Amino acid sequence: xxxxxxxxxxxxxxxxxxxxxxxxxxxxxxxxxxxxxxxxxxxxxxxxxxxxxxxxxxxxxxxxxxxxxxxxxxxxxxxxxxxxxxxxxxxxxxxxxxxxxxxxxxxxxxxxxxxxxxxxxxxxxxxxxxxxxxxxxxxxxxxxxxxxxxxxxxxxxxxxxxxxxxxxxxxxxxxx
Amino acid sequence: xxxxxxxxxxxxxxxxxxxxxxxxxxxxxxxxxxxxxxxxxxxxxxxxxxxxxxxxxxxxxxxxxxxxxxxxxxxxxxxxxxxxxxxxxxxxxxxxxxxxxxxxxxxxxxxxxxxxxxxxxxxxxxxxxxxxxxxxxxxxxxxxxxxxxxxxxxxxxxxxxxxxxxxxxxxxxxxx
Numbered sequence: 001x002x003x004x005x006x007x008x009x010x011x012x013x014x015x016x017x018x019x020x021x022x023x024x025x026x027x028x029x030x031x032x033x034x035x036x037x038x039x040x041x042x043x044x045x046x047x048x049x050x051x052x053x054x055x056x057x058x059x060x061x062x063x064x065x066x067x068x069x070x071x072x073x074x075x076x077x078x079x080x081x082x083x084x085x086x087x088x089x090x091x092x093x094x095x096x097x098x099x100x101x102x103x104x105x106x107x108x109x110x111x112x113x114x115x116x117x118x119x120x121x122x123x124x125x126x127x128x129x130x131x132x133x134x135x136x137x138x139x140x141x142x143x144x145x146x147x148x149x150x151x152x153x154x155x156x157x158x159x160x161x162x163x164x165x166x167x168x169x170x171x172x173x174x175x176x
Numbered sequence: 177x178x179x180x181x182x183x184x185x186x187x188x189x190x191x192x193x194x195x196x197x198x199x200x201x202x203x204x205x206x207x208x209x210x211x212x213x214x215x216x217x218x219x220x221x222x223x224x225x226x227x228x229x230x231x232x233x234x235x236x237x238x239x240x241x242x243x244x245x246x247x248x249x250x251x252x253x254x255x256x257x258x259x260x261x262x263x264x265x266x267x268x269x270x271x272x273x274x275x276x277x278x279x280x281x282x283x284x285x286x287x288x289x290x291x292x293x294x295x296x297x298x299x300x301x302x303x304x305x306x307x308x309x310x311x312x313x314x315x316x317x318x319x320x321x322x323x324x325x326x327x328x329x330x331x332x333x334x335x336x337x338x339x340x341x342x343x344x345x346x347x348x349x350x351x352x
Contacts, residue, residue: 089269097269176303
């Protein structure tokens with residue numbers, strides 16, 4: 001199955017509940033390649049990708065963010081290890097999106113976790129202090145019929161909205 | 177032509193030189209839909225998309241960033257109008273990547289411009305002060321055999337590197 005890019009982009013949704021099935025090494029490398037080829041300001045590529053699959057480490061990572069429990073059940077987690085800089089967050093978002101879309105096209109779900117306790121995560125992963133570890137992405141095969149919950153609560157209690165605003169509310173032509 | 181997602185992700189490159197051919201309205205709407213469906217922290221969707229095609233406005237926008245002259249020759253520019261917030265830059269990067277990939281899958285090139293003079297851009301576009309206008313994306317059909325220049329200079333003088341670092345330099349397994 002090689003779904004076309006626009007279909008993948010339009011259908012990709014956050015997945016927080018995963019099966020126990022491991023991610024094939026080949027697919028994990030495809031996801032990392034997708035991250036690697038991401039464009040960045042002046043092509044600085046201000047990132048490393050730290051892959052975590054050890055169950056104990058995932059369990060501890062899941063405690064480093066307020067909505068990060070989905071990391072615990074992931075088949076693999078990629079921590080975005082970034083260098084500080086003005087455009088780094090923006091570029092890290094581009095890399096995350098590339099990896100999540102590649103995963104989705106391979107039948108894998110993913111979800112971003114903000115690591116509010118980034119220093120704790122950095123220590124856990126033995127990342128040098130020159131880098132930041134504020135973002136982790138869980139990957140795994142979506143658990144079918146999983147409850148649409150976040151931290152055990154109905155997602156409507158956590159999210160600002162469900163679905164997306166219509167284009168008519170978002171788009172302006174020529175000026176505001 | 178419906179290229180598969182991984183191919184689109186791995187081949188997408190910044191394009192700074194465009195032909196005069198306009199972007200079909202249908203494709204422009206596909207690009208905007210790709211932006212619209214982007215995930216964001218708590219699904220806040222902290223963005224508006226301001227589409228600019230008027231030649232005079234593009235000319236002025238191109239003066240709002242130090243490396244923004246590619247906006248001048250674009251068939252269309254999307255300004256990311258964002259609300260301030262901790263994760264907004266990261267989420268804006270995700271939306272930008274979705275739009276650039278959708279464009280690439282449709283045969284269109286794109287390039288991000290940092291609008292260093294964001295307030296000037298905001299005024300030009302009549303965007304309310306509650307929003308930020310720091311990022312614009314040019315879209316258009318790639319000009320074949322265009323010189324690989326940035327602001328008229330060889331790109332090697334501007335970019336930190338050409339190509340991408342190999343996975344072996346980027347990826348760490350389990351800990352750093």
